[in-house]
Amino acid sequence: MFTNKENFKQEFKQRLIGTSGRQMHEVTEDDVYAALGSMVREQIGREWAATNRSYMEQGERQVYYFSMEFLIGRLLGNNLLNLNILDLVREGLGELGWDLEDIEEYEADAGLGNGGLGRLAACFLDSLASLGYAGHGNGIRYKYGLFEQKIIDGHQVELPDYWLQKGNVWEVRRDDKKVKVRFWGNVEIVETEDGNYTYETKNGEEVWAVPYDVPVVGYDKTAVNTLRLWSAESAADPARGFGGPNGNYYNFLDYKRSVETVSEFLYPDDSQYEGKLLRLKQEYFLCSAGLQSVLRTFDKLGLPYDRLPEKVAIHINDTHPTLVIPELMRILLDEKSFGWQDAWDIVSRVVSYTNHTILSEALETWPEQMVRDLLPRLYMIIEEVNRRFCADLLEEQGADQAKVSRMAIIADGQIKMAHLAIHGSHSVNGVAALHTDILKNREMKEFYELYPERFNNKTNGITHRRWLMHANPDLAGLIEGAIGSDWKTQPDRLNDLLGHAGDAVFQERIRAVKHKNKERLASYIYKKHGVTVDTHSIFDVQVKRLHAYKRQLLNALHIMDLYNRIKEQPSLEITPRTFIFGAKAAPGYYMAKQIIKLINNIAATVNNDPQTKNLLNVFFLENYSVSLAEKIIPAADVSEQISTAGKEASGTGNMKLMMNGALTVGTLDGANVEMYESLGDEGMYLFGLRIEEVEKYYREGGYSASAIYNSDDRVKKVLDQLIHPGPFCQNGQSFDSVYHSLLSHNDEYFVLRDFASYADAQAQIGLDYRNTKLWTEKSILNIAKSGRFAGDRTINEYATEIWGIKPANIGSRSGI
Known part of the structure; x- marks a missing residue:
């Protein structure tokens, strides 16, 4: 389809008529996008299958990047660029009377993230594929993004971001790879066939996690990795009831609605109990479904589970996927019959963790009772992890009770996810040199003293192909003319x-x-x-x-x-x-x-x-x-x-x-x-x-916002304009809360x-x-x-210093 411009134009016209059911003079730009997307997706599919086959044949370690956000944006232009057919398609469409940039506008921005955390994850997936590493993403297929922002009379108004309204040409639903995720229930000790005992959770709520796979196309390399996004669907057996926290939902529709909310919204409002509970369900849903998928791939190798760390690396992007740690422990203990210490050794060699925040109030915690109710077996495991950890601090490390309380995974009725992530991982990294230093010397100082070998820095990076070559092609062309294309x-x-x-x-x-x-x-x-x-x-x-x-x-x-x-x-x-x-x-x-x-x-x-x-x-x-x-x-x-x-x-x-x-x-x-x-x-x-001056103010005090207000006429004037009628406060408006945040709250x-x-x-x-x-x-x-x-x-630093992987033997793409 893309061997040359004329071949592309001929195939495209046939595809356009075939997919739209219209004559050429009747088609819309929406039809053009759908036809072009299907052609590109078909081309990607061949390389995608070949990549997966190569990974299995080579049997090298694979990385699975778990993140609650993947802010991938639009994919048409990026895929054309990475496939080395962007200019061919742009020129071909132009000769047929369409502008590629206009066609790209018909693609919705994927509502899978909000900010830097999600965009970083997307950039990392691009680099993994472009460098030929076997690295895949695991996330949630949110039906609605964060929200569509409208500015009305100067105010932010939030509207639903139904980004999937017109479908998604890039995704492939994989019904054959769906898995069950379980919530609630009660834990029972069950005797196994060999006379040992294990734990089973019964009478809970079951949810199908259905994967939708999105190809991640590498630039130059023919590698196509996978972003697997999970959608929650009902898995009810009417004969057994519908499960839930109180035994049964009232009816199937009540149950179905509860299930669908799990993958419905990116970041539900968690200021109330119900929203916080939904957020916890989302995090476990991602961890359980993703982990089952990872282990299914590992099972194809036919290796014993003590070799899991040789073939699998799981990276958790911030604390949201930290439940991977106790969930993998549950599988190894209850389903694979490992002893505690052997299971813990496997988990800690498999999992690595990136911290993304310095703000202590942003470090994720969960109410102990909520976790106990929703995830009873995982709570038991987390409780045991905490007991052993605290005992080690007291007995082996010589810590006093105050230090144990500060470092505990469970304290004051809260489960501290950052503490669990650090304790259960073999690597903990910050995302800039200053950030990592702050983690070591302030925010996580006691953990750094306990595990100095785990802490390292990996300064963030961006996909220069997306943000320079695709977003600014004229600049990219000018650079290439000056210094070549290397x-x-x-x-x-x-x-x-x-x-x-x-x-x-x-x-x-x-x-x-x-x-x-x-x-x-x-x-x-x-x-x-x-x-x-x-x-x-x-x-x-x-x-x-x-x-x-x-x-x-x-x-x-x-x-x-x-x-x-x-x-x-x-x-x-x-x-x-x-x-x-x-x-x-x-x-x-x-x-x-x-x-x-x-x-x-x-x-x-x-x-x-x-x-x-x-x-x-x-x-x-x-x-x-x-x-x-x-x-x-x-x-x-x-x-x-x-x-x-x-x-x-x-x-x-x-x-x-x-x-x-x-x-x-x-x-x-x-x-x-x-x-x-x-x-x-x-x-x-x-x-x-x-930073030294900021920390001194926090440590010793001495900062007075009101002193600056009273000594700097410019500051005084702009602050007064926040609360007094004038050019910025008209018709009775004022910004008292902003004013008082600066003066009353120092x-x-x-x-x-x-x-x-x-x-x-x-x-x-x-x-x-x-x-x-x-x-x-x-x-x-x-x-x-x-x-x-x-x-x-x-990504090269992550690959060599944390994940222990090397590029797979994947060929280069010199044109299609």
Whole structure:
């Protein structure tokens, strides 16, 4: 089908008519997407089958990456790129009268994730396949994504994100591989045929976990790995009743509804008991179904289970899949007849864990009673793991009772999942050098002292093929013309661009590419907001999940200050600036929603004031997603990475923006630290408190937000504007909660303390942007140094240092 352009066009026309049942002049772009998707999926299928056969024949260790999120975005363009047929298809469709970019818009963003955690998982799957590693994903096939965000009168409104409404051309339902997952019930001791005893859970609720497989296409390599997504379906036997926590559901429809909710929503609201229980069910559902699938593949090798660690590596992405540990213990103890110590040895050699958070309040815990009720056998196992662990701390490690209580897996009626993950894994890694140091020296210090050999760092990375080659093809073409194509599979070769940083002709071409991308984004903004954007202005971008520690508020307060200064000094010389925000706030996160409303109020004021609208524009682009990021990131001039030092584990948006030539204004937080090591002062704009200063404030006190309020006129004015009628509070509106978070609650994230430093850095950016030669050199420096942050580098480190795997013998793809 894809051997050449003419062959493709002929096959495509036949497929289009056959799948749509319409004549060529009647088909829609939706029909074109469906026909093209089916052709690409068919081509992938051949390589997919061949890859699975090769893995089984070679019998090497395989990695299974368990994650509650896989933010894969749209797959059509990415698959065409990785199959090396993107240009062929684009040109062929063009000659038939269709624009590939328009066709891609008909694909829904997969609602399988929310933020950096899920996007990282997607990038890692791409790198695993592209490097030829046998590595697969295990997740949940959510019927609805987090939510579709609408901005109405400046407020976030959440609508259902039914991303599967038109189906999913990439997935394959595997009914023959469905497995049962069990909840509730009571545990009984049962005598086995050989006279021993085991445990069985009876009278519980049974759920079918049905897998939907999505192919993960490697670039260059012909490897096609698998993302297996599990959907919950009823498994009731009416003769036995429908199970459940109280014996039986009232009827089948009641039971069916309960089952379907397990895979219905990404991150149900867990502020109430019912939502928290559903979240726990989801996590066990993923762990149990995924583990059964992994072991079924292992069984095909015909090996005894004491050799499981030789052939299987299970990686848990944050604490959500930690129940893999007790679930694998349950299978080894109750179904495979292993003794406790042998089973524990197997589990700890199989499982590895990535920690993704520094915030202690974000470390996952579950009520002990909830786990005991929902998962009675697993609770028994976790309780025994905790008993043995605490006994070892007391008897072998000489810990006092206070230390045992701090480190216990079960304490104060809560099960601490991070503690279970660390104790049950052979490797624990952070996701940036600073993050890992904080884990070792502060958050998990006592565990690090106990297991120093387990802790290691694996700085995050991004798929440079997706975020540069696919999202910014003009820039990718320019790079290839300058340094060749080796960087596509060896991203560190981007460093060769340093030799072109001062080249006037190359600089001009870089600027032309950036301007074209800005015009594309400006066109999108005009369609959404009806406002014409100055594409010669600085495109200043902050796109990420909305959270207080990420400090979108600091950005907003600075824009308010710029507005005030222009109003006070109409002749003020300022470089025109377009501020672009994209973020979703968790539905129950009131403060984050207030900040969204504030940003939109600021936009309404500055965009419509005759004095400022030619100097400042502000846009909050609703429903931030992977596909929207692919429009924003290539157009960005400035990347806002302004979290409070010591709060962001790593960040990956910072890497994507850097790779596309944006310059970072940021704190020394997360992976910004390593970016600064590569770029130095000439390539980044640092500001704000360092982590040592932040920790000193937390440790010793001495910070006074009100003192800053009373001593800095700019800060006082913008804060007063949050609560008094004026340009940002009209028609009785006010932002009292934002105001009091800064003053009454003493500014937990040091927004006011860093304000002056941030404003100075922004002023320097405005000056430097006017020097086009200097700015372009800085931009090229960022692109050249970004290869260090490619996911391929990260995955090679995981493969060699944690998983112990090597690339399979998979051929290269030199055209189809």
